[in-house]
Amino acid sequence: MEGYNLGVRKGAWTREEDDLLSQCIEHHGEGKWHQVPHKAGLNRCRKSCRLRWLNYLKPNIKRGEFAADEVDLIIRLHKLLGNRWSLIAGRLPGRTANDVKNYWNTRLRTDSRLKKVKDKPQETKKTIVIRPQPRSFIKSSNCLSSKEPILDHIQTVENFSTPSQTSSSTKNGNDWWETFLDDEDAFERATCYGLVLEEEEFTSFWVDDMPQSKRQCTNVSEGLGRGDFSINVDFWNH
DNA sequence: AACTCTCACAACCGCTGTACA
């Protein structure tokens, strides 16, 4: 595949290789990984270069022990997302997907904190197999033009229950998602319905006009980052 | 001191999704 093993160097990177790769990316920028080995003068495959940069050389990478709040977030996000390490890492500034994965596999997988999650009844972790279904909306649609929070609508789906919302989506001056991860009950309920984190901002869809028969397949996504709430609704069909 | 075991981390491999001709 891709000439991956055709005479390229493998194994640990040397300081010289790191310097060449760093200089190349500082000069040409990230991306076009297939060109990087040639431009950098490295006898490495593009995958190796990319991995080395993303996991080790890239500026702002945080090294060392995971803080308690980072570990807590990993556990909670893993409960939501499963092994989607890149998404989990995206919520941990300075941490890479490889770091998170390694940390999980070597320390958290057998952590007692997870046992209670494993012991939960199966139905709370049920995942619905879902398939995409194209949908269209007209611009003048009430649901698209409305500025009301999506959660008011989503709450009608599958009895999904978030803290009661006002039209400004706040309660006691706080947005509910700011405390979402701290609210074990809300978290459990959300897990039941297969919340999925995505980077996309919610901009396009409403769900309240979906046929009742399809609602059980609605997949609700919610960005958990503090202050950068976004929500993404995918429409699926069995 | 020598050997074995365990752990943490870096890196590799195989696969999937996407873009494009």
Place this chain on the structure above:
DNA sequence: CTGTACAGCGGTTGTGAGAGT
């Protein structure tokens, strides 16, 4: 529509360091 190339992801393996015997 199909094939190809590429980017990116997650699972797995390799390896070095430290602990234990």
